[in-house]
Amino acid sequence: MKASDGTDEAKRRAGESAAQQVESGMVVGLGTGSTAAHAIRALGEKVTAGMEIHGVPTSYQSRSLAREVGIPLCTLEEARPDIAIDGADQLRLDGALVKGGGAAHAREKIVDTSATRCLIVADDTKLTDTLDHPVPVELLPDAISTVERAIRKRDGDPTLRTARRKDGPVVTDNGNLVFDCAFGPIETPKSLATSLSAIPGIVEHGIFTDVATEIHIGSSDDVTIHSV
Numbered sequence: 351m352k353a354s355d356g357t358d359e360a361k362r363r364a365g366e367s368a369a370q371q372v373e374s375g376m377v378v379g380l381g382t383g384s385t386a387a388h389a390i391r392a393l394g395e396k397v398t399a400g401m402e403i404h405g406v407p408t409s410y411q412s413r414s415l416a417r418e419v420g421i422p423l424c425t426l427e428e429a430r431p432d433i434a435i436d437g438a439d440q441l442r443l444d445g446a447l448v449k450g451g452g453a454a455h456a457r458e459k460i461v462d463t464s465a466t467r468c469l470i471v472a473d474d475t476k477l478t479d480t481l482d483h484p485v486p487v488e489l490l491p492d493a494i495s496t497v498e499r500a501i502r503k504r505d506g507d508p509t510l511r512t513a514r515r516k517d518g519p520v521v522t523d524n525g526n527l528v529f530d531c532a533f534g535p536i537e538t539p540k541s542l543a544t545s546l547s548a549i550p551g552i553v554e555h556g557i558f559t560d561v562a563t564e565i566h567i568g569s570s571d572d573v574t575i576h577s578v
Contacts, residue, residue, distance in 0.1 A: 358384075360473035364568030365389035367575065368435045368469040371564075374401045377424065379434025379461040380416055382409040382454040385471045385568075389435045394419025406431050408461050409454035410523055426464055434465035438472045439556070440483035443565065445470075445578035446539040450486025450556030453511070453522045459554055462561050470562045474569045481539055484530040485546070486511075486556035491527050493551025498529070500549040504542075506531040526553055 365388025372378055372393060380390055390405075390412060397403060397420050404424040407413035416423055436458055441447035447470060449455045462468045487508070489497045494510070501508045508529040511520040520528050536542055536557075543557040565576040 360568035361385040362388045363573045364471040364566045366392045367566045367573040368471045376432040377404045377429040379431040380405045380407045380412040381436025382452040383437035385437040408457045431465035434462045434468045445562035447558050448483040455556040456554035467563045469564045471566045481536040484532045487529040488553040497551045506533045
C-alpha cells in the first residue's frame, strides 16, 4: 500500500471505520493515541445519537476524551469488552505490532487481550514488513539498572524516555518509568516478547502478538480492513 500524504485524514478514516463495528449494548475498550482518539470521538457521536455503550479507558487521556464526548465508562471488573479499538506505532499485517508511544501499553495490553475482538487502527505510514520500531518497556523505578543490563544482554539499546516541558523522565499512569529499546529489525517478535516478559522489573513491553483480530489501515482517501 502506498503511504498517504494526508496522515491525519488517514488516521480519522481508520478510527471511524473501526467505530462503525460497534453496536448498541457493547462494552468498548478505548485505546490511547491520536488514531484511537478519532474512534473515541466517532463513538461519542453515536452516543449523542442514542446508542448505548460503555467504554473501558486505557489511560488518563482516553478517559478524559471519553468523558468529554459523553461516553459512559466502566471498569474491567464490571464488564468484559466486546471490542477494543487501539492504535499502533508500527505493525505488520499478520497482527504483530509495537505500541507504547503514549506510555499506556501496559493498560492497553490488559484491555486489548480482555476483549472478544481487538481492532487495531493506523494510518498507512505505520505499516511495515519487518518491525524495527524501538520497543517501549514500562519498568519499576527501582529496577532501572537491572532492566538495562538485561536488555543489553538481549542486544537491545535502552534509552530512558524523558518528559517534555518538565525536568526528568516520563512517568506512566501506573507511576513507573519507560525505556525505549532499539533492537534493530525484529524478525521474530513473539520470541523477543517472551524474552522481555521474563526480565524481573519489567511491568510490560510494547510488543503485541496474537492480540489483534482485525486491522483498519487508513489512507488519505480510503480504508482497507484486514482480518488477522
